[in-house]
Amino acid sequence: MSAVGALDGIKVVDLSVMISGPLAGMMLADQGADVIKVESPGLGDIMRFLGSSKGGVTGIFLNNNRGKRSLVLDLKKPEGLDVLKRLISEADVLIQNFRPGAMERLGLGYEDAAKLNPNLIYTSISGYGPDGPFSHRRVYDNVIQAGSGLASVQTDPGTGIPSMYRTLVCDKTTAYTAAQAITSALFSRATGKAAWQHVVVSMLDAAIAFMWPDSAMDALLLDVDVKRSPTIGSNYAVTELADGYVSAGAVSDAEFKGLVAALGHPEMGEDPRFATAQSRMGNLMELVTLMRQYASETTVDVFLARCEEFDVPASAILKLEEVADDPQVKHNQIFVERDHPVAGRVREPRPAARMSGTPQRVSDPAPLFGQHSDEIVQELGLDAAALREAGVIH
Numbered sequence: 001m002s003a004v005g006a007l008d009g010i011k012v013v014d015l016s017v018m019i020s021g022p023l024a025g026m027m028l029a030d031q032g033a034d035v036i037k038v039e040s041p042g043l044g045d046i047m048r049f050l051g052s053s054k055g056g057v058t059g060i061f062l063n064n065n066r067g068k069r070s071l072v073l074d075l076k077k078p079e080g081l082d083v084l085k086r087l088i089s090e091a092d093v094l095i096q097n098f099r100p101g102a103m104e105r106l107g108l109g110y111e112d113a114a115k116l117n118p119n120l121i122y123t124s125i126s127g128y129g130p131d132g133p134f135s136h137r138r139v140y141d142n143v144i145q146a147g148s149g150l151a152s153v154q155t156d157p158g159t160g161i162p163s164m165y166r167t168l169v170c171d172k173t174t175a176y177t178a179a180q181a182i183t184s185a186l187f188s189r190a191t192g193k194a195a196w197q198h199v200v201v202s203m204l205d206a207a208i209a210f211m212w213p214d215s216a217m218d219a220l221l222l223d224v225d226v227k228r229s230p231t232i233g234s235n236y237a238v239t240e241l242a243d244g245y246v247s248a249g250a251v252s253d254a255e256f257k258g259l260v261a262a263l264g265h266p267e268m269g270e271d272p273r274f275a276t277a278q279s280r281m282g283n284l285m286e287l288v289t290l291m292r293q294y295a296s297e298t299t300v301d302v303f304l305a306r307c308e309e310f311d312v313p314a315s316a317i318l319k320l321e322e323v324a325d326d327p328q329v330k331h332n333q334i335f336v337e338r339d340h341p342v343a344g345r346v347r348e349p350r351p352a353a354r355m356s357g358t359p360q361r362v363s364d365p366a367p368l369f370g371q372h373s374d375e376i377v378q379e380l381g382l383d384a385a386a387l388r389e390a391g392v393i394h
Contacts, residue, residue: 005032006358010186012093013038013084014068017045019141019168020125020203021097022064023175028093028182029067029363030351036091036376037068037367038084040075041394044369055342057368062346067363071377072370072394075106079392084108086380089116093182097125100135110198121185122198125178129202139203144170148207153215153233174206238317240292244300248307248314253277258310262303263294340365370394 010033014025022037022045029035039045047061071087074080085108088094094113096103103109103124110122124130127139145151145164154163178201185197212220217231239246250259253276257269268274268290273283280287295303300316307314318326324335324347337347343365351360373393374384387393 004358005030005361006355007183007186008032008358010034010092011090012036012095013087013091014095016095016097016125018047018097019060019064019171020174021095021123021178022047023172024123024125024178024182025068025095026064026066026363027175027179027351030360031183032358032361033093035068036071036087036372037065038071038073038087039369041072041391044072048369054344057340057343057366059343059346062340062343062366063348065366066348067361068367069372069376070367070370071373073373074392074394077390077392079387079390081106081108083377083380083382083387083392085116086382087376088113088120090380091117091120092186093121093123095123095125095178095182099138100124100126100130114196119189119195121182121189122196123178123182123201124198125174125201125203127203129204130200141168141170141203144203144207148204148211149215150207150211153211157234169210170203170207173210174201174203177201177206177209239295241295241303242297242299245317246300246303246314247317248303248312250312255312256280258307258312260291260294261310262306262312262314263291263298264302264306265290265294336362338365342368 007028010028012025012028012033012035014021014035014037016022016025017039025035025037037045043049045061045065047064048056048058051058051060053059073083075084088108104112110124113120113122126135127144128134128137142164148170150169151162151164154165155161156163178199181199181201185194185199188194188197214232218226218228236247239248248259248262250256256274256277257266260266260268260274272279274280274287304314304316306312323329329335334349335347336350337345340346346365348362350362353360370393374388377384377387377393384393
C-alpha cells in the first residue's frame with residue numbers, strides 16, 4: 001500500500017472563502033494535495049469569525065480548511081499580486097469563488113492565468129454561473145435552496161409552507177461537485193486529453209443536479225398521460241414513540257407487516273383494511289390513528305429491537321452529540337479526536353471514502369491566519385522578511 005495520497009505532489013492555490021470552495025480544497029488536501037489558502041489582510045475568510053469558537057478559532061473554519069497552509073497576501077499591492085502570479089505559475093489547480101468578474105479585474109481571469117501556467121486547472125465557483133440574468137447577484141446557501149426548488153421539496157404537507165434544510169446543503173454539494181470535477185480534470189491532464197481546463201461550477205447547477213435524481217422522479221416525466229405518484233422522499237416522516245423519536249421505512253407489504261409487529265400489533269398486517277398498499281391508501285385515516293396510538297405506547301428500545309427482529313429499516317433520531325457514541329459509527333471509526341494548538345480538543349470526521357492503495361488522511365488542523373506566509377514565499381525564492389516589512393505578506 002502506498003504511503004501517500006492519490007493527489008500527492010499536486011499543488012492547489014485556494015483563493016476561495018466560506019464553504020463551497022474551501023471544502024473542495026480540504027477534500028483535495030485529505031487526498032494528499034498541498035493546498036495553499038490565500039487570504040487578504042484583515043478579515044480574510046469570514047468563516048474565521050462565524051459561530052462557536054475557542055481562542056479565536058471557529059469550528060466552521062476548522063471543518064472546512066484542514067490540511068491547508070495559510071498565506072496572507074495583500075493583493076492591493078503590486079508586489080502582492082506578483083507573489084500570487086508566481087504561485088499560480090507553479091500550481092496545478094486554482095480554486096476561486098468570487099463573484100463573476102472579480103478575478104478578471106485583478107488580471108487573473110482564467111485566460112490571464114493560462115498565460116502564466118498552460119497546465120493549470122482553473123476552477124470558478126459562483127452562485128448562478130459566470131453569465132446570465134442573475135449572475136451578478138450575491139447569494140448564500142438559503143437563496144439557492146429557494147431558487148433550485150430544494151425548499152419546495154421541504155413543504156409541510158399539512159400547512160403547504162415550504163421550508164429550508166437547516167444545513168448548508170447547496171454549499172456542500174457544490175464543493176463535492178467541484179472536487180470531483182477537479183480530480184477528473186487532473187486525470188484528463190495526466191492522460192493527455194487536455195492540459196488546461198476551466199472548470200465552472202455554479203451552486204444553482206449543483207443543487208438542481210443533486211435534487212433531481214429522486215425529488216424530480218415525477219417532474220422528469222412531461223407527458224400529460226403520465227400516471228403520477230408521490231416521490232419517495234415525500235413519505236419521509238418522524239415517528240414519535242413513548243420516550244423519543246425514530247424514523248422507519250415500510251415500502252412493501254412485508255415491511256408493513258414487520259412495522260406493525262414492531263409496534264406490538266402484528267394483527268394489523270392481516271387486517272383487510274391494511275393488508276395491501278391499495279387498501280391502506282383507502283383507509284389512511286384509520287391507519288394513521290391506530291399507528292399513532294400504538295407508537296405512543298411503545299418505547300424506542302423495544303421498537304428498534306423488534307424492527308431488527310422483523311427486518312424493518314429503522315433508526316432512532318440521534319442528536320449530533322450522540323452520533324459519535326453510536327455503535328456503527330464507532331465501528332467505522334468515522335471520528336478522529338485530537339488537540340488543536342489553539343482550539344483545544346476537537347472531533348472531526350475522517351474522509352468518507354476509504355481507499356486501499358492511496359489512503360486518504362485526516363490532514364493537519366486548519367491553519368492559523370498567516371501561519372505559513374513566510375515558508376510559502378521562501379519556497380518561491382522570495383525574501384520573506386522584506387515582503388513582511390513592506391506589508392505584502394502578513
